[in-house]
Amino acid sequence: MNGSTLQTFAAECAEELPGAQLEHPFGPDWEVFKVRGKVFMLMTEVPGRPVVILKADPDEAHALRENNSHITPGYHMNKKHWITLEGGKDVDKKLVRELVTDSYLLVVAHLSKVEQPVDPHTYGTSTRAAR
Numbered sequence: 001m002n003g004s005t006l007q008t009f010a011a012e013c014a015e016e017l018p019g020a021q022l023e024h025p026f027g028p029d030w031e032v033f034k035v036r037g038k039v040f041m042l043m044t045e046v047p048g049r050p051v052v053i054l055k056a057d058p059d060e061a062h063a064l065r066e067n068n069s070h071i072t073p074g075y076h077m078n079k080k081h082w083i084t085l086e087g088g089k090d091v092d093k094k095l096v097r098e099l100v101t102d103s104y105l106l107v108v109a110h111l112s113k114v115e116q117p118v119d120p121h122t123y124g125t126s127t128r129a130a131r
Contacts, residue, residue, distance in 0.1 A: 003050030003087035006096060007031075007043050010052045010085075013100040014041050019117030020104065036115045040107040041100060046075055052085045052096075053077060054103035064099075 001009070014020050014033040020040075023032045033041040042053040056064065058080045064071045065083065070091050074082025085091065085099060101124055109120040 001087050001091050001093070001096075006052060006085065006087040006091060007050045009093060010041065010043065010096050010100055013097050014104070017101070017104045035104060035107055035117065036111050038107045038111065040103045042077075044075075046084070049086055051075060052100075054083055054085065054099050055081060055106045056083045056099070056103065057106065060102075 011022070011031065011033075015022070017035065019035045021034050023034060024030060025032055029044055031043040032039055040055055044051060044053075053074050053076075061073075061081070061083050065073065068090055070086045070088035072084045072086070073079035075084045083099070085096070105120045105123060108116050108118060108123075
């Protein structure tokens with residue numbers, strides 16, 4: 001999928017997540033998705049290339065970067081905990097949905113129980129188990 005399709009689909013995935021909100025705290029060139037005030041996804045263009053920046057488990061982020069040339073360390077973010085996803089032939093809807101959902105759940109898991117819009121340990125388990 002190309003970069004603009006990637007961003008459109010990633011935004012659709014994020015908007016489906018309970019409690020997710022789109023903000024523009026860094027200006028119109030940055031779309032920032034938050035849950036309960038905590039960032040889980042950013043979208044912008046990096047020298048003309050549309051990208052999606054997502055939170056990731058450090059071990060998983062390392063494996064993702066090693067196995068997919070379209071996944072690099074998080075642009076302007078902590079390189080250990082964030083990844084940048086670009087469009088490319090190896091990027092499909094299943095991968096995008098999985099990365100967006102995983103990023104969201106990582107953030108939700110660190111919210112207090114009362115703030116969590118979903119249980120991060122069970123949300124989406126029926127679809128995630130089919131991976």
